[in-house]
Amino acid sequence: MLRKFGFPTIAVTLIVVLAAWWTRISLSLSLETPSELKTSRIEAAPMCPWREPDADLRAFFPEATRYETETRILSGLRVELADRLGRMPTAEENALHLYRVFREQEPIGTILIRRVKGEYGAMEIVLAVSQNAQVRGVRLQRSREPESVANIIERPSWLNAFQGKEVQDKWVLGLNIPEVPDEARTSAKAIVDGVRSLLILLDTAGNPNAITTRSHHP
Amino acid sequence: MIRLAFRNLAGRPLRVALTVAGLAVAMAVLVCLSAFGQGYRRALGSELDRMGLQLMLVPLGCPYDAAARVLKGRTLENSLPESALKTAQADPAVAVAAPLLMAAVPRPRENRTDMWVGLDEAALQLKSWWRVKDGDRWFRDPDSVILGSEAAVIEMRAVGDKLYSPEAGQTLRVSGVLERSGTSDDSLFFVPLVTAQKMFAQPGRLTAIAIRLRDPGQLREVTERLQRIPGAQVVTLTEMMGTFLNLVGAVRTLVTAIAIVAITTAGLGVFNTLLAAVLERATELSLMRAIGASRLQVFALITTESILLTAVGAACGIALAVVPGRLIENLVKQFIPFAPTESLLSLTPPVVLQSLALALTLGVIAGIYPAWRASRLHPADAAKME
Numbered sequence: 257m258l259r260k261f262g263f264p265t266i267a268v269t270l271i272v273v274l275a276a277w278w279t280r281i282s283l284s285l286s287l288e289t290p291s292e293l294k295t296s297r298i299e300a301a302p303m304c305p306w307r308e309p310d311a312d313l314r315a316f317f318p319e320a321t322r323y324e325t326e327t328r329i330l331s332g333l334r335v336e337l338a339d340r341l342g343r344m345p346t347a348e349e350n351a352l353h354l355y356r357v358f359r360e361q362e363p364i365g366t367i368l369i370r371r372v373k374g375e376y377g378a379m380e381i382v383l384a385v386s387q388n389a390q391v392r393g394v395r396l397q398r399s400r401e402p403e404s405v406a407n408i409i410e411r412p413s414w415l416n417a418f419q420g421k422e423v424q425d426k427w428v429l430g431l432n433i434p435e436v437p438d439e440a441r442t443s444a445k446a447i448v449d450g451v452r453s454l455l456i457l458l459d460t461a462g463n464p465n466a467i468t469t470r471s472h473h474p
Numbered sequence: 475m476i477r478l479a480f481r482n483l484a485g486r487p488l489r490v491a492l493t494v495a496g497l498a499v500a501m502a503v504l505v506c507l508s509a510f511g512q513g514y515r516r517a518l519g520s521e522l523d524r525m526g527l528q529l530m531l532v533p534l535g536c537p538y539d540a541a542a543r544v545l546k547g548r549t550l551e552n553s554l555p556e557s558a559l560k561t562a563q564a565d566p567a568v569a570v571a572a573p574l575l576m577a578a579v580p581r582p583r584e585n586r587t588d589m590w591v592g593l594d595e596a597a598l599q600l601k602s603w604w605r606v607k608d609g610d611r612w613f614r615d616p617d618s619v620i621l622g623s624e625a626a627v628i629e630m631r632a633v634g635d636k637l638y639s640p641e642a643g644q645t646l647r648v649s650g651v652l653e654r655s656g657t658s659d660d661s662l663f664f665v666p667l668v669t670a671q672k673m674f675a676q677p678g679r680l681t682a683i684a685i686r687l688r689d690p691g692q693l694r695e696v697t698e699r700l701q702r703i704p705g706a707q708v709v710t711l712t713e714m715m716g717t718f719l720n721l722v723g724a725v726r727t728l729v730t731a732i733a734i735v736a737i738t739t740a741g742l743g744v745f746n747t748l749l750a751a752v753l754e755r756a757t758e759l760s761l762m763r764a765i766g767a768s769r770l771q772v773f774a775l776i777t778t779e780s781i782l783l784t785a786v787g788a789a790c791g792i793a794l795a796v797v798p799g800r801l802i803e804n805l806v807k808q809f810i811p812f813a814p815t816e817s818l819l820s821l822t823p824p825v826v827l828q829s830l831a832l833a834l835t836l837g838v839i840a841g842i843y844p845a846w847r848a849s850r851l852h853p854a855d856a857a858k859m860e
Contacts, residue, residue, distance in 0.1 A: 373630040376638030
């Protein structure tokens with residue numbers, strides 16, 4: 257009788273356990289969203305996605321065969337970051353999301369994505385950094401700037417000026433980054449500051465105190 | 475008696491645990507259903523009340539789809555002429571007629587759609603619950619934009635910042651950022667009506683007109699009058715609410731049937747457990763009879779065991795309902811029309827008490843036959859079995 261009655265009940269119990277487990281996951285996800293929104297300030301934008309990985313890999317790392325997603329937790333390095341950035345790190349800078357690019361097993365560079373405050377709306381930067389920590393390329397994957405501004409800051413000749421630069425270089429618009437007309441200056445400066453901040457975060461992320469999590473993408 | 479019943483149940487922990495688990499799942503489903511039904515009605519009612527309007531004037535088409543789209547901040551394919559607004563405003567029974575123009579700007583590369591909403595000042599009377607986090611509650615000039623809280627975060631905009639719409643070629647200045655409300659307003663870009671009409675090349679056109687009446691008792695008469703406006707149709711929010719409740723009710727009936735099957739199965743489980751226990755404990759029960767226990771006392775003992783079993787199962791089921799209830803709510807919200815933003819799960823004392831009462835009744839019914847079998851045992855059977 258126990259056997260007759262027990263099997264369906266065991267199945268139901270298993271379903272309950274699975275449902276509770278699933279619920280726990282969905283609750284933990286749903287709990288994260290409001291707290292992010294509550295704490296978000298205007299300078300701390302939500303995580304920016306990498307919108308066109310294939311196209312960017314072809315452009316910046318044509319030899320790449322795969323990439324890995326990596327997250328470096330930098331909250332334990334806020335003092336060092338504040339010192340290097342020259343300001344307090346924002347909430348989003350507590351973690352750095354990296355896309356490590358590989359040719360087979362050999363690491364060949366890193367892609368970083370950042371949302372910055374343009375003059376007319378948010379802009380999203382794609383930054384490619386080679387293994388020797390030099391900028392390999394910069395692209396704007398999204399912007400709301402008017403055509404007159406967009407034509408300047410998305411011009412290849414201006415974006416190519418970032419190539420070969422390193423974190424310790426001077427990052428001054430008009431000095432070692434070509435000057436732009438006044439109408440595009442605010443947005444151009446946001447890009448320069450965004451790229452510099454990303455390079456500092458990347459450099460700091462090499463600190464052994466930064467915690468790492470990884471996932472693979474063929 | 476209760477202590478003895480407890481001891482008897484505790485002597486078969488695995489069987490009792492499995493029975494309780496089966497019962498708990500069935501009860502959890504039932505409790506969730508009851509709580510969801512009440513919660514949806516309450517949440518929908520309060521959301522419609524909060525809007526402070528009784529009617530929506532929308533272009534011809536499916537009225538409920540149109541009204542739901544407008545209320546959730548989505549665009550319609552058709553539009554109304556501005557003359558419909560004048561007609562509505564001229565009606566003596568209309569207290570507020572607020573025009574809306576909505577435009578959806580898809581951004582496939584970003585996997586999102588910018589929703590622009592053009593409003594005039596009449597909207598303020600309907601959106602009395604609007605709370606501004608920063609800046610002004612209304613547009614400073616025609617080139618102003620008020621952002622929902624989420625839109626401001628995504629676009630990294632603060633009051634005074636510029637915001638450019640590449641699609642419309644329009645530069646706007648942020649005059650206010652709304653507090654997070656948990657509604658679709660959070661992700662919207664609000665602009666003056668005239669600006670929206672200019673930006674999206676819809677001069678003199680409207681997506682909908684939200685109407686509040688001086689006296690809601692005149693709903694029927696006003697609806698008949700407004701229905702005569704060419705190209706427009708009227709949707710009353712009470713109709714909408716009724717339709718949504720009917721839709722949800724149909725689904726609920728189906729799921730209730732499943733819950734009844736689950737409860738019946740769980741009841742049979744209790745019956746089976748108790749009957750097995752009575753048969754296994756025949757000697758013990760006969761001995762009880764031999765040392766002076768009456769038939770009624772034996773009957774009461776088994777019935778108490780049955781009630782205890784179902785009470786524990788019901789309690790576990792109610793506790794279980796709280797957790798999967800949220801999961802079910804999240805799933806259900808994706809499919810039901812015009813899902814209210816507040817919680818749909820209303821686990822009120824009446825719901826809990828009703829469920830407990832049902833469980834106890836089930837316990838009594840499931841225990842009758844095993845208790846009767848137990849009470850029929852003869853004291854002499856004890857000696858025979860020995």
